[in-house]
Amino acid sequence: MKILVVEDDQPLLKTLISILKEEFYEVEFAIDGDNGLFLAERNIYDLLIFDIMLPHKSGLLIVKELRSKEIHTPILLLTAKDSVQDRVNGLDVGADDYLVKPFAVEELLARVRALLRRNRPVDEDELRYGPISLRSSEHEGFVDGKPLKLTIKEYELLEYLLYNREQILTREQIFDRVWGLDSEAAISMVDVYVHFLRKKLSQCAEYVRTIRGVGYVFRRE
Template sequence: MKILVVEDDGMLRDAINSVLKGEGYNVEETDNGDEGLFLAAQEIYDLLVLDIMLPGLNGLGIVQELREKNIQVPVLFLTAKDSIEDRVAGLNIGGDDYLVKPFAVAELLARVKALLRRKAGSSEELVVYKNISLHHKLQEAYYESMPMGLTAKEYELIEYLILNRERILTREQIFDRLWGYESESSYGIVDVYVHHLRKKMLNLGCDHFIRTVRGVGYMLKDDRHV
């Protein structure tokens, strides 16, 4: 799971990053609203953790613009203790939850996990599409209860495809999601890992789920009846 943290307080941002990474989440960060909007608009994150008061565009403005673009990524707002109006405004424009500063680590993790479960639309550990199921804790995918035997990166790939099932993902989106903007690899590595994943799915008779959208990217969809 990939999380974007937009917070201008360096010490708090570092603390949040440390906590989330310690739980195994892939975390990216920025300290200003304009870059936060740019990153969030790439649609490669499962959750946004947004401070409301930010340099440049504030957290409310970020969410408003995302919702206008029909980007429905879950948002956890961070708010000051006395800003009740901001909390109400944040929920009204499309935020999903909020935390009042200062907050306990346990509460942050509980809110994050709840929003991610809601996004997956499933139980805490299991995500299902057709006859494919993912067990996040085990980092494994199954087809009709048979394990695919995936590497960590292959699991991240199929998880991202399933969470965005029946939607075209560009090579750039997949690359930014799995390897990040600072990676020295090229977009071609996406095709390599899709090939590896397809081979393992072929062994179980389910490689038809991954569709190539020529010149664009990939989509996970059961197209046997198309």
């Protein structure tokens, strides 16, 4: 699971990163609103954690801009403000939860887990989209119940596309998640494996749509 933390209080930021990494989350961060918005728009995250009072652009403005662009990643707001109206304002602009500083580590992690569960399918072993399904226990994909016989990278690519279906993904985003930025493979491997995946998807190959000059989107219509 990949989490973005945007917090300008650097001691708190370091603590948050340490806590989340100890729970085996992958963490990226920013210390101001402009960079936080840039990362949240450019990359795909499973959860966004924003302080409200940030340099350049507040956490509330970031949430509002992301929701206006149809980015529906779960958002947890952190703030020292604890009035009912402050909480209402945060939730009204599109945040999913609100945590007042100072907070207990146990409560932070419980809220993180709860928000991440919202993005998981009811049956966490199986992910479905139309006739396509993935079973994590078998590390295999199926079309109308017939196995696709996917390689490891093909499975990881299809899983990433399915979890982010109907969102445009750049080649860089796909490469970062499936191969990793420290991989010695070339970014052209994204196109190669999309080709492999389309061949195995057969009648559903058109679901993997090319966005010329950008990347791909997984969409039925």
